[in-house]
Amino acid sequence: MPVGPEFSAATQKIVDAVLFDTFGTVVDWKSGVADAVEAIAFRYGFEVDAAEFALRWRARYAPATESVRTGVREFVTLDELHRENLIATADEMGLPIDRIEPADLAWLNQAWHRLDGWPDSVAGLTELKRDFIIGPLSNGHVALLTNMAKHAGLPWDVIIGSDVTRAYKPDPNVYLGAARLLDLPPHRVMLCAAHNSDLAAAQRAGLRTAFIARPQEYGPSQRTDLHATGAWDLIARDIRDLATQLRDHRTA
Amino acid sequence: MPVGPEFSAATQKIVDAVLFDTFGTVVDWKSGVADAVEAIAFRYGFEVDAAEFALRWRARYAPATESVRTGVREFVTLDELHRENLIATADEMGLPIDRIEPADLAWLNQAWHRLDGWPDSVAGLTELKRDFIIGPLSNGHVALLTNMAKHAGLPWDVIIGSDVTRAYKPDPNVYLGAARLLDLPPHRVMLCAAHNSDLAAAQRAGLRTAFIARPQEYGPSQRTDLHATGAWDLIARDIRDLATQLRDHRTA
Secondary structure, three states: OOOOOOOHHHHHEOOOEEEEOOEOOOEOHHHHHHHHHHHHHHHHOOOOOHHHHHHHHHHOHHHHHHHHHOOOOOOOOHHHHHHHHHHHHHHHHOOOHHHOOHHHHHHHHHHHHOOOEOOOHHHHHHHHHHHOEEEEEOOOOHHHHHHHHHHHOOOOOOOEOHHHHOOOOOOHHHHHHHHHHOOOOHHHEEEEEOOHHHHHHHHHOOOEEEEEOOOOOOOOOOOOOOOOOOOOOEEEOOHHHHHHHHHHOEOO | OOOOOOOHHHHHEOOOEEEEOOEOOOEOHHHHHHHHHHHHHHHHOOOOOHHHHHHHHHHOHHHHHHHHHOOOOOOOOHHHHHHHHHHHHHHHHOOOHHHOOHHHHHHHHHHHHOOOEOOOHHHHHHHHHHHOEEEEEOOOOHHHHHHHHHHHOOOOOOOEOHHHHOOOOOOHHHHHHHHHHOOOOHHHEEEEEOOHHHHHHHHHOOOEEEEEOOOOOOOOOOOOOOOOOOOOOEEEOOHHHHHHHHHHOEOO
């Protein structure tokens, strides 16, 4: 019978847990949200540039979470922030949102729960799951991330939502809270993200970091996060490549 | 393109999420803990009745969580409670625990992270996962439950640990907190447990309930929880049977 620390093999791995930013890094929010906007427009006979609507809806995300991060307002989940931002975006683009039935409006707002993974996401995560604890480290809340995982088939081991730490990235408490929840020191946890600023905050909190470029996240006009701009531990082409690199990368 | 509430089919299901008590209901703690005790005894040349040690270690669990539930002490995780109880049990049974190396002691204490599922657990959960959100609703903390899932291959969608609600069952906040975290009304969540008292508390909190008998949980001398003693929504032989019953059970 074996005696001794169970995960003795794990001490050779660079980390024990690989956590992921989700929106943009694991799932394609732009296509998913635009599809939902288009479906609503079709049903109600609205004229709308659905892709542009998705981009503008998303643009309001950072300032909204910032208001929680800076203590201007109490923590509320992304469902609430998305709903406020949906109304503001509809207003801005002249969409008569008051004509939409409540159930359809809720369905539209929940588009953020029903996003598809990038082509490499499920395969890459499935491979990583063999050797590492995998989970989202996202500004999404537990319900949103759980629904998203069911929809997209993301095989998470654990879901770390913003409503557990009640804080939004890049608040350092989010990264440290995730490590604490897994009972791991921060340097045994890696954040993988397509956003350099997220990785910078994770690195400041003591986590390991991996960058994946998602040059299509914002569509053809994307100008930011096309390349790694920091000294990250790993840079990968996509999640499958990350899995390959982590399998080969051992700290002896 | 489909428009309308996504989970329209789900409204015909009795619940959206099926959560599980873990120790005893999903995993066999007695065998797993006894094996670890035996391994340590073998390494150190101790004479000990490992099965009896496991039973006595476990017997200290309810009073320990009770002291948190009643506010006698602050919330601490099961790792801490298990460690205190391990020392007390060793004392009681004359095991010279001070001779055990710290790494081996930690390994022994983490036996509760490395328990195997009952023969039906993985297959039953895998079947339930197709139609329902599945997760543990356990007094274990997130790290323990995550390690347990990795060890036993439990395909949870989401892990709801005691360190998220910072409370121990049967505190009603545990059950209500789980529903809130999933953004579901309590009656759309089912607790499945092998313990009537756990189900009674869940039912008082408004959850649906399912009983599974685990007559071998405490070994051949078990006298409690051999049968359902309350008006539970479902009574199943095991988790596979629960999956079959839930598949057939629709609230039209």
